Amino acid sequence: MFLYEPNPVAFTVLGQDIRWYGICIAFGMLAGLLIAYYRAPGHQIPSEKVVDLALISIPAGVIGARLYYVLFNWELYEGDFFQIINLRNGGLAIHGGLLLGMLAAAIFCRVWKIAPLNLLDLMVPSIALAQAIGRWGNYFNQEAHGGPTDLPWAILVRGEMVHPTFLYESLWLLSMFFVLIFIDNRSKYNGRAFLLYGILYSVERFFVEQLRTDSLMIGSFRTAQLVSAVVFIVFLLLLIKMERKYNRKGRLFY
Secondary structure (H helix, E strand, O other): OEOOOOOOEEEEEOOEEEEHHHHHHHHHHHHHHHHHHHHHHHHOOOHHHHHHHHHHHHHHHHHHHHHHHHHOOHHHHOOOHHHHOOOOOOOOOHHHHHHHHHHHHHHHHHHHOOOHHHHHHHHHHHHHHHHHHHOHHHHHHOOOOEOEOOOOOOEEEOOEEEOOHHHHHHHHHHHHHHHHHHHHHHOOEOOHHHHHHHHHHHHHHHHHHOOEOOOOEEOOEEHHHHHHHHHHHHHHHHHHHHHHHHHHHOOEOO
């Protein structure tokens, strides 16, 4: 069991606390960006476009993640604009970030005349890596954890030993990073890595979400589980359709 309770503040500059939460997210984004930058030529995409995309999609993703979280916790933020935009204490929902970030990317693919699925195949391994690193911000903030457990890898949160759900997700996403790189490097059509990302992440999130104590809810249902179930079914059907289509006609371009 891990009995150390971390300090959420990494250091202080000119009286301003710099929190581990932001450092983890920023480091994850930077690592994912560098991986995508060097892999871009293999997708016939100029590396510079990856930087342009990051300047568009990362802010859009952060806004989407925050809006998603705030909307499902509106009673905590209603009438307090400054709390709505205050990210320092956490409060980002990855499904909202993925939705708005990928939507922004798809829009600019039209402008740049880049096949959206080709770009998404390039980016999803990097997204998985960024998530794997960023999840450690939840550990330092002592949030997004599970319920009580006596398992050997339990962590101490406010005097109680609980499931380290951030760790479960981080390890799964790190494994996904390597799997998606492998699949993408050998894929014979655009969209396979993207669809597998949606399927694999949805499987993990559905089961790990059941352990969490801070889930966003729709009535009596956990929002992340509902979204994961829908994404899993839709993406699996699309993958099956594309695999069958490729087997009939050869390489696909979208």
